[in-house]
Amino acid sequence: MLLIECPYCGPRDETEYRHGGQAHVPYPADPEALSDREWAEYLFYRDNPRGMLAERWLHTAGCRRWFNTIRDTETYEISAVYPIGAPRPDTAAEAPPGSAAALSPAHHAKGDPAARAIASSGSHARTATAHTAPASAGSPAGGSAAGDPAAPGESPASHPTSEGDER
């Protein structure tokens, strides 16, 4: 049983949450420009590393808000919790002591041409050079994390437009 710290409600059992898969996969900025291969990438291909993974959770049995975590997929340790819309905290600054090395993005060094292709088309990059958007638009958690002292990371006032779209 994972103990997951909801940024809004505090630590709760895993059974209160729904796992939402990889974080930071925004809707393509220019959908009509995508090839079939790029659509396949957006719809069906997600990172699945051994090690640190940025992923989303929905607190279904609590506040019903979305948030992100960084979790080690081998030890299941959660080393960061941050709001939807905030950039991935890849630096040690926001991680607990001792996990700095583990947070290095080594697992993401392995490239995949298709993902890069989409990224280079201008629609997405892992650490979200965020399109500016109204805080309430396009995100179920839109703006709700702003000013919440429990939520680490930056204010989500600026975030990818489609971050938080759910399947």
Place this chain on the structure above:
Amino acid sequence: MADALPQHPDFLWRNPEPRASYDAVIVGGGGHGLATAYYLAVNHGITNTAVLEKGWLAGGNMARNTAIIRSNYLWDESAAIYEHSLKLWEELPAALDYDFLFSQRGVMNLAHTLGDVREGTRRVGANVLNGVDAEWLDPQQVKELCPIINVADDLRYPVMGATYQPRGGIAKHDHVAWALARQCDAMGVYIIQNCEVEGFLTAGDRVTGVETNRGRIATGTVGMAVAGDSWDLAQSAGIRLPIQSHPLQALVSELFEPVHPTVVMSNHVHVYVSQAHKGELVMGAGVDGYTGFGRRGSFHIIEEQLAAAVELFPIFARAHVLRTWGGIVDVTLDASPIISPTPLDGFYVNAGWGTGGFKGTPASGYTFAHTIATGSPHPLNAPFTLDRFETGHLIDEHGAAGVAH
């Protein structure tokens, strides 16, 4: 105690040192890898082959599954490949000259809601049209086939009927692996344990070998069958797979006299139960909700499946859990496997069997061997290549089969 187990043969396989090169290298010495090597030899005459296993033979999901075999899938593509698999299961004990306790004791998929009843009767119809043996049972017929099941209507989710596949059943999974390994070895295949593949050698768009912890092995043909590790290992060859790895748990009770004559699966209350030849009650349920590689899952999954099992089988209330364990399964978005060539010439993947790979072992090996030997898919696995994620011709068994795999 239940049935006596057959004796092992005196000799199973050699433990040779790896050679410098092979015509084909199969990465992964589980059921699917061994079946692939077996059918490469038997159907295609390719015996200069090595099966590389990072741990011990069949120590991954081949030793962790609940050993259920059935072919009652909804969609035509799935029914075709799984029914082919079931027919191969029916031949293999004789072909491999090894009694691996394949027992066609029937598989029931229970219905607990009107929606389940509709899905089940539809699937029975689809199965019959595809030549798969299937029947619809009413609750009394369920009770006759499995007397220990509770069909009273005062349950939260009463049994409203079941699909039944009489030719389904179970087999002793470790013996299946040993049977395949023994025949592979006899035909000259190198089975190399404790040999972990760490990367792939390529020249342009071709694979030229594998890098292992026991040295470099040259080959122009690599077949990868490493459930759980598929995404990571394929990534190191530059191939991206649409796979998420999840923990899947199972458990056994202590040994009992035979009480459970068939296999009962319920997706709605989510448990599946059979009784192994040795006497343990063998149970499983769904995957844990998160992705992971820890080979362990969360306890609430165990609690919930036992609650479901005790409600369905009141006699289980006094049984004890002896062991629980987890394995790591590859899950695709459509819950169907990938048996496919890749953009890297000579590099083939067999992955994404999700929670139901054991039953597919023979057909997986059969079609993967064909794909490797000829460079293109067999008609049975042509629908299961990577192309489907681009064409949109998904084989969506998540919702369609309506059953735990």
